[in-house]
Amino acid sequence: MSLTAVQQAEAKFLLPTYDRNPILLERGEGVYLFDASGRSYLDFLSGIGVNALGYSHPAILKALMDQAVRLIHISNLFFHPAQSQLAKLLTRISGLDRAFFCNSGTEAFEAALKLSRAYAQAKNSNGGRPKWRFLAMENSFHGRTFGSLATTSTKKYRRPFAPLMPGVSFVRFNDVDDLKSKFDDNVCALCLEPVQGEGGIRAVSKKFLQAARSLTRKHGALLIADEIQCGLGRTGKYFAYQHCGITPDIVTVAKPLAAGLPLGAVLTTEAVSRCIHPGMHGTTFGGGPLACSVAIAFLETLEREKLLPHITEAGSYFKDQLIALQERHPSITDVRGLGLMLGVELASADLAKAVVRALLNEGIIINRTHETVLRFLPPYIVQKKEIDRVVKALDGAISETSASAVTPAARHSKESA
Ligand code: PLP
Numbered sequence: 001m002s003l004t005a006v007q008q009a010e011a012k013f014l015l016p017t018y019d020r021n022p023i024l025l026e027r028g029e030g031v032y033l034f035d036a037s038g039r040s041y042l043d044f045l046s047g048i049g050v051n052a053l054g055y056s057h058p059a060i061l062k063a064l065m066d067q068a069v070r071l072i073h074i075s076n077l078f079f080h081p082a083q084s085q086l087a088k089l090l091t092r093i094s095g096l097d098r099a100f101f102c103n104s105g106t107e108a109f110e111a112a113l114k115l116s117r118a119y120a121q122a123k124n125s126n127g128g129r130p131k132w133r134f135l136a137m138e139n140s141f142h143g144r145t146f147g148s149l150a151t152t153s154t155k156k157y158r159r160p161f162a163p164l165m166p167g168v169s170f171v172r173f174n175d176v177d178d179l180k181s182k183f184d185d186n187v188c189a190l191c192l193e194p195v196q197g198e199g200g201i202r203a204v205s206k207k208f209l210q211a212a213r214s215l216t217r218k219h220g221a222l223l224i225a226d227e228i229q230c231g232l233g234r235t236g237k238y239f240a241y242q243h244c245g246i247t248p249d250i251v252t253v254a255k256p257l258a259a260g261l262p263l264g265a266v267l268t269t270e271a272v273s274r275c276i277h278p279g280m281h282g283t284t285f286g287g288g289p290l291a292c293s294v295a296i297a298f299l300e301t302l303e304r305e306k307l308l309p310h311i312t313e314a315g316s317y318f319k320d321q322l323i324a325l326q327e328r329h330p331s332i333t334d335v336r337g338l339g340l341m342l343g344v345e346l347a348s349a350d351l352a353k354a355v356v357r358a359l360l361n362e363g364i365i366i367n368r369t370h371e372t373v374l375r376f377l378p379p380y381i382v383q384k385k386e387i388d389r390v391v392k393a394l395d396g397a398i399s400e401t402s403a404s405a406v407t408p409a410a411r412h413s414k415e416s417a
Contacts, residue, residue: 001024002024002036003022003023003024003036007022021360023035023360024036025041028054028055029054029056030381031379031382031383031386032055033365040363041364042363042364042365042386042389043055043365043378043379044366044376044377044378045367045375045377046256046377046379048229048255048377049197049229049234049255049256050255050259051256051259052232052234052255052256052259053256053379053380054379054381057259057381059301060259060297060301062297063294063296063297064290064293064294066293067082067289067290067293067294068290070289071289072289073285073289073290074288074289076283076284076286076287080289082289082292082293082296083101083287083292085292085296086101086295087099087101087265089299089300090253090265090299091267093238093299094247094267095247096247096251096268096269097268097269097273098269098273099267100265100268100281100286100287101263101286101287102264102265102266102283102286102287103262103286104143104254104262104264105142105143105252105254105255105264106142106145106148106264107283108228108252108253108254108265109143109145109147109191109226109228109252109266110143110145110147110148111252111266111281112189112250112252113134113147113148113151113189113191114147115222115250115266115268115272116134116221116222116224116250118275119188119222119271119272119275120132120220121275122274122275123220126220131187132167132188133168133184133187133188134151134167134169134188134189134190134191135169135171135187135190136152136153136168136170136171136190136191137153137171137173137199138153138170138171138172139154139196139199139202139370140152140154140170140173140191140193140196140226141157141196141197141198141199142193142226142228144157146164149161149164150164150165150166150168151168151191153170154198173196173199173202173204173208174202174205174207174208176211179211179215180211183215183219184219185220187219189216189221189224189249190215190216190221190223190224192204192209192223192225193225193227193228194209194227194230194235195229195234195337195338197228197229197375198229200343200345200372200373201337201341201342201369201373202336202343203240203243203336203338204240204244206244209244209246210244210245210246213248216249222250223246223250224248224249224251225239225240225241225248225250225252227241227252227253228253229341229377230338231251232253232257232302233256233302233308233311233339233380234256234340234341234377234380235315235339235341236308236312236339237308237339238308243338249268249269250266250268250272251267251268252266252267256298258291258292258294258295259294259297260294261291261294262285263286263291263294264286310381311340312339314387315337315341315342318340318376318378318391319335319337321387321391322394325344325391325394325395325398329395331347332344332345332347333372337376340377340382341377342375343369343374343375344374345372345374346374349368349371351372351398351401352368352372352374354401355394355397355398355401356374358393358396358397358400359390359393359397374394378390
């Protein structure tokens with residue numbers, strides 16, 4: 001099928017939820033994607049943080065094939081060995097005790113919200129008074145289902161679906177005084193992304209996360225870390241909260257967990273898990289043998305290929321190059337992020353849009369988040385030569401787009417000067 005035929009069919013049969021690039025992708029290998037005409041694209045977005053081992057990684061393909069011929073799905077009415085094996089690996093790396101598996105980020109986050117309410121009810125720690133408020137962050141993104149949306153601050157996602165779940169207050173990210181002023185004993189949980197992704201690649205400060213940890217303890221509330229985008233190695237540690245020396249009560253993961261198959265998980269403590277009984281929560285597909293087996297292969301590969309130190313090294317090399325670029329381009333207003341989760345803020349949304357387009361024309365995939373921020377989420381296996389290529393292309397694209405962004409009037413006055 002040609003690109004045009006696919007575009008026409010989608011325009012007729014799909015809900016118009018996505019604004020896709022006019023590229024028909026066919027296959028992938030390593031850090032490259034290939035379109036139907038055989039053109040290659042260097043992928044510095046990884047399917048928005050999913051394809052952390054790139055494409056066609058042999059360990060992932062082997063796990064996929066081995067399991068697919070034996071069992072794909074069985075329902076959660078029966079046992080298979082992969083769910084508890086995966087839970088054991090995830091609890092070891094997170095410092096938590098138990099896992100529940102689902103199919104996506106937003107479902108993991110819904111489970112986190114439900115656990116928080118159930119825990120508050122079961123403990124009755126506010127002496128019979130209500131304890132169901134959530135605190136969430138300004139600029140947050142937790143997903144598109146109703147609970148996740150209610151704790152997501154961006155108005156354009158919320159407004160069309162109002163009214164949302166009540167009882168959520170938003171706190172200025174990294175503002176300890178604002179956090180203190182909004183906390184009380186009615187709060188059942190505080191939600192945050194240790195590195196905000198859709199909010200423009202902003203890392204939580206150690207001071208704020210530690211204050212969040214101690215305030216949640218003081219008020220008998222749970223601390224939920226949404227690691228769906230920043231977790232599972234992306235920042236050079238298994239979890240981004242590990243940069244701040246705390247452990248949350250609940251952690252959500254998804255995106256890279258099963259290397260491209262849909263799988264999410266919520267991880268929590270023994271104490272929280274005691275409020276859950278059979279039948280209270282569940283899912284048809286979550287934690288199936290295929291997705292869990294691939295996820296085990298993903299985590300084993302991270303360890304076997306020593307990818308965490310590689311992410312730290314490649315990430316700091318990349319960030320240094322971006323900072324050097326900032327010194328040459330006044331239109332770069334900030335460079336931020338951790339590990340291989342980096343953002344470059346540009347002076348305007350139009351400029352950011354033009355740079356993303358220019359890179360795509362050069363065969364490089366990145367995207368724009370929070371309007372003005374170029375987002376880089378390359379596969380963990382990325383090498384310096386690929387980083388160099390992206391930085392060089394960025395240098396050229398920013399020079400060209402900044403020059404062509406000069407208005408005709410400004411150009412005229414420049415020329416006549
Ligand atoms: N939480 C965070 C931090 C995310 O970045 C995302 C997706 O981008 C989600 C939750 C929702 O995940 P999903 O799209 O798999 O539902």
